[in-house]
Amino acid sequence: MRRPDAQAREILALAVPALGALVVEPLFLLTDTAIVGALGTDSLAGLGLASAVLSTLVGLFVVLAYGTTASVARRLGAGDRAGAIGVGLDGTWLALVAGLVVAAVGAASAPTVATVFGAAPGATDEAAVYLGISFLGIPAMLVVLAATGVLRGLQDTRTPLVVATVGFTCNALLSYLLTHGPGPLPGLGIAGSAWGTVVAQLLMATWLVALVVRGAQRYAVPLRPHARGIRLAAVAGVPLLLRTVTLRVALLVTTWVAAGTGGESLAAHQVVFTVWTFGAFALDALAIAAQALTGRNLGAGDAAGARRTTRRMVRWGIGGGVVFGVLLAAGSPWLPALFSDDGTVRAAVTAGLLVVGLTAPLAGYVFVLDGVLIGAGDGRYLAVAGLWALLGYLPLVAVVPLAGLTGTTGLVALWVAFAGGFMAARALTLGLRERSGRWLVLGSD
Template sequence: MKAVDREILRLAVPAFLALVAEPMFLLSDAAIVGHLGTPELAGLGVAAVVLQTVVGLCVFLAYGTTASVARHLGAGDLRAALAEGVDGVWLAVVIGTVATVGGIALTPVLVGAFDTGSEVAGHAETYLAIAFLGTTPLLVMLATTGVLRGLQDTRTPLLVAVVGNGLNIALNVLLVYGLGLGIAGSAIGSVVAQVLSAAWLVVVVVRAARAHDAPLSPDRAGILAAAHAAVALVIRTLALRACLLVGTYAVTRVGTQGTDVNVATHQIAITLWTFLAFALDAIAIAAQALTGRALGGDDVEGTRRLTRRMIRWGWGSGVVAGVGLAVASPFLGALFTSDPEVRELLVPVLLVAALGQPLAGVVFVLDGVLIGAGDGAFLAWAGMVVLAAYAPAALWAATLPHGLVAVWVAMTFVFMGARGVLLSWRARGDAWIVTGASVGR
């Protein structure tokens, strides 16, 4: 088991650091743009929500590619692994091109949906119209990262993320303040950093493809197959994101305290939950790569053994995260706000979230295992069931005394609990264990 543990750590640690680095693009933009003024920062916030939604819905480019490449690697066919990876990159180019053209054309409509004042809307439109030019590079980064993860390489994406973020900060400072371009300079700097980061990853993948005589030209059948396999993961992602939106909506319906206090507290808690999810999701990324490789190599017993071991890792990581969050809960509020009401309300919310971390660790691992196995159809179905269970629970919780805490109880034990029950039930069965180089394509 020590060898298995070392392999999990070899993949998970760089994956975690890369996951933490990814949000730094927008965080560094916020830190720099924030000093221009509140309207500029608010405009960036609106634009960031739109961009994060578009890119978030395309996370299948990383997940699906990781699974398919890892399967071929396990089957000993590196050429086919890289060929499927290249198909995923071309799919990213196609989707990115459509998203870029559509996003730029619809920028005024997308910003207008937030009903902000004219000054904030103007800044949001300026940033978003330029930032959409980075959509294709961002999606290519997702796909190429998926290829490398499938090849069991999580270090290269980490290196690119670190260098890319450093370049983004330097360019932002230069363009925003050095050249006086304001919020437009921030968007330009981010796009340039994204283009160079994507180019770096493409060079690595292309070099590997050439070394193993894998085709680089777009293959229509391969791209369509990759798109078809992605549909289920898109449905899964939409369902899970809808759950989070329902939770936020439920918080706005809580009437025991001022809405601003509830929403602000919820936002801080979600931010901390998301950060901890990065740590737990790193094990899931290792699960995707290792499960795909084991099934591709027809190693059913090895797959079962890996799954059991990674569940233990997920549980253990969740316990550590939960204890750390519980211990730090009385002090974390001061990092985010000076409002005493928010600080006071944040403590019980974080304690509830802390209780759910071990469960979250197991859920993320099983999600990664089933993604690595190519079990997208089940994950899509499960996501819809979870949404159907969680939505009424969250809305009902908002009507209870201490409504915000009750909503978080629903999120922790209904949202994550329903996922845990469904994924554990699936993992105990045999339907997801499909061996061979290809599945779901």
């Protein structure tokens, strides 16, 4: 068997730890769900409502990690490690400022936000408690995203994996103890779970910031905030935020349409969406490697190297999608039994998983190119491309309710529209941009 070459080893060295860190992230929510579930239905429902809000915030502000990774990697490629750490510090300061604003607004409006979903009073009250506390941890959460981006830009994805693993362990222990009470002491209920997560986030943020600060001191980089650098980081992040909004809107519309296809198909949609998300995590690890390597190559003025790395990662993305799709198709007859005892739900899940399996190679292609263009700092194009893809998707997904499709037929049509149509639109816009070469902008900025 031929040994992997240096480029392959470099991609794997970034992608594998990144995959581990991505897998750890949803374990935070799974652990809290298991701990809070023992409190009763109202508490579990309240956690579900609060998690929807917090997950949306994290999904939107993940651009802090993406934007910082690209900027830091460019400076590193140009041989300016001090400058790389400097722009990373600017991104971290921006995360702290944004986090403080969101925390202040969120903590004050938590009771109101909890009522938006129209849930039962008991669930709404529990959601308000969880949100009110969790919003206090938003600054730490956003700092973790930005500092993780700094380390990724410096070609280090192993340290974020270690920090995430330790943070997950602390979150599990603290949440359990504070929720149910250590020994004879009374538990705090759902508030204990929220406080456990906040403390774990503070620990992770402190750890990561300490590493960035140590690097800054080593290269004599000032730690004080720079208004211009923070402003530039914010301006650069706006297009990526818009790009992320288009993705979130597409996902929300998909779930909204699924709600109209019937109870069984909505339940099946949740299972299919969960499996699709798991596959997205795996494929997104390559996108993170693409961000770091593309930024570094372009910063070093190596357009040919950026092209070579992109071609290889695209092949790997498509290949990974093929492997995931084959495994999913093979497991589609029995996998639904892990999630439901309802025969109708199982049949719908099987059909939906087959659609996801068939379109997985397309998703792998899209995720990798998305990472390449983020690493190139091509945020403006990504925002416009995301808008066009969303506009093209809305008529496709509208066919489901307009045609009155329900049950398994409605679910299959919905996932053909999303995993096939929406992803195809993204593949077209991203593929054309990659072929044009206009993203190959060389230099440290």
